[in-house]
Amino acid sequence: MHNRARQAVTAALAGTTLLLGTVTATEAAVTPQAPPAASLSPADGPALDPVAIGAALNAALRAAAADAKRIAALPSGKATATSFWDAATASGKPMRYATLASPYWPLGTKVKITYKGKSAVGVVEDFGPAEWAVAQHDIPAIVDLSEKMMADLTGVASNTVHVRFQVLKWGKGRVYRHSGTGYDLAMGRS
16 A cells, blocks of 8 residues: 555544544444443533444545555556756746656656655656667666756766656646557556
């Protein structure tokens, strides 16, 4: 389970624990039982509806599971990354530190790039590398990093390195190619 889903489950369980007393994860996943009558007294304030609290907890757990499933479905893996710097990008946005290029990911796609334990998050705002450049590497070069990001991660602006990538969120923009060398890797199918 990814961190965001784990946090949602933890928050849901913490809220239930505060309201009903100690609850285990197993108890939280089943239909809630009413707490002993002694645990609720008029002095404690308004009566709590344990069924409503249980329903809210189950809804939070379902949402967390759906979020974890969605996150797990996004592509990740190891790829070759090259660097580039262009005056204009396919998105029309100016080149910047966070600019990435990919022939397969839609414009606007948010991607985490990790090199030797150091990470940066970028957004696909351009298309590239070219098909011949993708294919010439032992692991396909499915992503171009801005020279500034490459320098930050590797110490050298113009570079070609193996990186770990993790698509964090799909963009809604255009896609340059729907097939080719490295397409399966970029889509998490290899």
